[in-house]
Every structure is written in C-alpha cells, then in structure tokens.
Amino acid sequence: MNTDDAPRTGAWQHTWRLTVAAVVSVPVWLSTLALMRSRYGEPGHWVLVGDPLVALACLTVLRWRRRWPLAVALTVAVASGVSALATGAALLALCSVATRRRPGKIGAVVVAYVAASQLAHWIYPVQGSAETLWWVQVVVPALTAGIAVAAGMAVGARRVEVRSLRARAESAEREQSARAAQARALERNRIAREMHDVLAHRISLVAMQAGVLDHRGDLSAEENRVLVRGIADGAHQALEELREVLGVLRADAARPEPPQPSLDRVPDLVADARASGLDVRFTSTVTAAPPDGVGRTCYRIVQEALTNAAKHAPGAVVRVTIEGAAGGTLDVGVRNGPAPRGAARPPASGFGLLGLGERVAVAGGELGHRPTSDGGYLLTARLPWPDGPAHRHERGA
Structure with a gap:
C-alpha cells in the first residue's frame, strides 16, 4: 500500500x-x-x-x-x-x-x-x-462484554498473524535481495576470471615479443618478421578469444557454451609460449583424462603460471610438470628461474593469482606459490582426482 x-x-x-x-x-x-x-x-x-x-x-x-x-x-x-x-x-x-x-x-x-x-x-x-432477578442483571452485561472481548481477541490474533506474515515476507525479500547480490558478485568474479584468463596470457606473450624487438638490435630481417608475425597472430588470437567470451556472456541461456580447454590442451599452450620466445620445459606423466572441471582448472593454472613467467621473468627457463592418477590427486608444478638483470618489472595486479586461488578452492584443491632461493618463483597446485572410468588422451604431449 x-x-x-x-x-x-x-x-x-x-x-x-x-x-x-x-x-x-x-x-x-x-x-x-x-x-x-x-x-x-x-x-x-x-x-x-x-x-x-x-x-x-x-x-x-x-x-x-x-x-x-x-x-x-x-x-x-x-x-x-x-x-x-x-x-x-x-x-x-x-x-x-x-x-x-x-x-x-x-x-x-x-x-x-x-x-x-x-x-x-x-x-x-x-x-x-x-x-x-439480580443475577440476570449481572449475566446479561457480562455476556455482552464477553462477546466484545472475544471479538477483540480475534482481531488481535489476526493482527499478530498479519504482522508475522509481513515480517516473513520482508525477511524473504531481504534474503532474496542478498542472494541476488551474491549471485551478481559471483557472476562478476567469474566474468573477471574469464577475461583475465583469455587476455592476460595472450597479451603477455605479445608484450614479451614486442620487448624483444625493442631491446634486440642484432636480429636478422627474418627473425624480425617472425617476431612481428607472432605479435600479429597473438593479437588476433586475443581478439578471437575475447569475442568468444563476449559471445558466451551475451548468448541465450538455451545456447550451449563452446567447449572449455582441458588438460589435453596444455601441450598447445606450451607450444604457443615457446613460439613467443619463452623457454618452456614440459613434463607430464598423466595418461588418463581427468574430469572436465579438474582438467580445466589444471589448464588455467599452467596458463596463469606461463603468463606470470612471461611478464616477470622473460628469458628465464620455465619448467612445467604434471603428474597424478585417478583415485588420487593431480599435481601441477610450474617453476621459473630468476629474471635477467636489468629487466623492467611490470606492474603486478595480483588478480591472476587471486582468481586462480578461487578456481582451485572451487575444485577442492590447494594452491601454493612462493619465491625460490635462486630468485625464481614456484607455483604448485594439488587437485583431487575422483576415481572413475578413465580413458587415454587422444593427443600426445
């Protein structure tokens, strides 16, 4: 009202x-x-x-x-x-x-x-x-008063019920508003993670290649063309992946989402990093395909680690190891050596590791990262791998 x-x-x-x-x-x-x-x-x-x-x-x-x-x-x-x-x-x-x-x-x-x-x-x-009779003179007013009291108590009970229903409705409305706000916050965080995962890796590789062109004056014409072509290809791929993410966000709910990268795409990720000039050594002992959620989280961990290595330690050796089996855990480790002396340090946002920690927490795993004694950096993750029917990768590493 x-x-x-x-x-x-x-x-x-x-x-x-x-x-x-x-x-x-x-x-x-x-x-x-x-x-x-x-x-x-x-x-x-x-x-x-x-x-x-x-x-x-x-x-x-x-x-x-x-x-x-x-x-x-x-x-x-x-x-x-x-x-x-x-x-x-x-x-x-x-x-x-x-x-x-x-x-x-x-x-x-x-x-x-x-x-x-x-x-x-x-x-x-x-x-x-x-x-x-005197008792008649008492009983008649008493009955009249009793009717008034009964009517009043009925009205009072109705008011209490209405107040209770109104309080419940207001409480339900507040809870619904809180759930809607929480859902919006979770959706914003999810979108932020997706945008970071899509853009940060590609842009970091493009920036690293551009840095090589800027600092290396002894490159041949062919090497320059390779680097320029790599920058153009990286920028194009970044735009394509950004377009896919925006398409998913704007798509109708009935429209299926495109397949997300999983563990079998990690070799492609390593190959892209190598093509951009990053020295990556990749070792994997995993022969079965983990569940989609676990594999996708593993892919994002390696992607974020390579992105950070390209930003903070260009030219350093990066070692990526993945091992595990069904019924146990999937262990991921990415270690890079120290950054070359005199290399400019880019600004650190901290959103990548924050989003990665959220992903690993959702998967029920543990994430660790720390500097190493030689000046490098180590990122480790342990993801639970539920036991189930396993099948071999169709693609080799």
Whole structure:
C-alpha cells in the first residue's frame, strides 16, 4: 500500500468504527426512552440531553484509545453506566483493550463495565426492573462484554498473524535481495576470471615479443618478421578469444557454451609460449583424462603460471610438470628461474593469482606459490582426482 494512503485509510477505519459504536447504541437509547415514557410520561432532560452529551464525550475520548487503552476503556465503561448511548462506545473500548490480549487489563475493564451497568438500573428505573432477578442483571452485561472481548481477541490474533506474515515476507525479500547480490558478485568474479584468463596470457606473450624487438638490435630481417608475425597472430588470437567470451556472456541461456580447454590442451599452450620466445620445459606423466572441471582448472593454472613467467621473468627457463592418477590427486608444478638483470618489472595486479586461488578452492584443491632461493618463483597446485572410468588422451604431449 502507498505510504501516502496509510493515514487516510487509518482515519477512515477510525471513523467507521465510531459510527458503528454510535449506531449500536441507538436502539438501546430508544428502548430506554420508550420505557421511561411508558412509566413516567416524560423521559426527563437527562435522557434527552445529558445522555447524548455523555455519549458524544465518550466517542471523542475513544480517539486516544490506542495511546492510553486502559485509561480510556475504564473511563468509557464507567460513563456507560449513566448513558445508554455510550454502550457502543464502551463495547468498542473493551474490544480495543482485548486486541492486546492482556488478561489483567481485560478483566479490570469487564468488571468496571458490569458494575456500571448495575448503576444504570438506579438512573433509569424502567418498568419491571425492580422485579428482575439480580443475577440476570449481572449475566446479561457480562455476556455482552464477553462477546466484545472475544471479538477483540480475534482481531488481535489476526493482527499478530498479519504482522508475522509481513515480517516473513520482508525477511524473504531481504534474503532474496542478498542472494541476488551474491549471485551478481559471483557472476562478476567469474566474468573477471574469464577475461583475465583469455587476455592476460595472450597479451603477455605479445608484450614479451614486442620487448624483444625493442631491446634486440642484432636480429636478422627474418627473425624480425617472425617476431612481428607472432605479435600479429597473438593479437588476433586475443581478439578471437575475447569475442568468444563476449559471445558466451551475451548468448541465450538455451545456447550451449563452446567447449572449455582441458588438460589435453596444455601441450598447445606450451607450444604457443615457446613460439613467443619463452623457454618452456614440459613434463607430464598423466595418461588418463581427468574430469572436465579438474582438467580445466589444471589448464588455467599452467596458463596463469606461463603468463606470470612471461611478464616477470622473460628469458628465464620455465619448467612445467604434471603428474597424478585417478583415485588420487593431480599435481601441477610450474617453476621459473630468476629474471635477467636489468629487466623492467611490470606492474603486478595480483588478480591472476587471486582468481586462480578461487578456481582451485572451487575444485577442492590447494594452491601454493612462493619465491625460490635462486630468485625464481614456484607455483604448485594439488587437485583431487575422483576415481572413475578413465580413458587415454587422444593427443600426445
């Protein structure tokens, strides 16, 4: 509901409740007026003037029943003893107190209402009232009060239920918003990892080849052409891979994603690094294909390690070892020697190893990286390899 409409709705509900309380009291007042006329001829000024004024005052006081429920209910209940038109106001006040479901306060107002009803028999001595049994004069107001209390407690229970449902709905909405925010954050991290994996490796190789052209003045024309061709090919491949990633992000959910690189693509990765001028020594004792998730994580580990070696240690020897078997673990190690002296150190972002750590954690593995004693760097990873049907690689290393 619109917040601007809330005060208007509350005022309307207050008005119609007061109207119902006044309408309920009219038959009581008219019957009292008729009985007084039948016995005394004239009902008197109190019945015609005083009674309506007291009822009007009670209806006015009911405006503050939610702020001071007990005080207002007791006041109106006592006033109903001298005003037949205030009967509806007293029942409404009793109902309002009952909505809070406080037995002590409800009992106090009921006692005050029943006691005030006995006072009414002295103020309005209608015909036949003296012959009425005393317990009847007590039971009838008590039953009336009981109906008002039951109605009020039902309304109170309904309000509690509505508040509980509203709180649950708000809690569910907050949880849904939190899950949506978490999903967006995870998706942003996934996109960042994919973009880094796609671009960092290719751009690092292109930068390394460009650095060779810049620092080597003794290269032959053929060697220069090879390096320039390698830079062009690397840039083209980077654009193609970027286009594939963007296509996956923009593709319809029903469209299948292109196959992701796995362990069998590591030799191609090593070959690309060698073609770019990186001295890579590759050793693998794995003869079976691991699960797709494990193989893809292994590929990304080697890719990130070669990227870092090309950036931070161009010209150093890089040794890549992969070993493991089904039912155990897949161990990956990439070690590079120290960077040549005088080589410019590129700025380190740290996002590559951060994303790699997230990948390895998702796969349930362990990642380690540290400088070596000779000034190089070592990156290791251990990935769980669940036991299952194994098949040999179709491609050799």
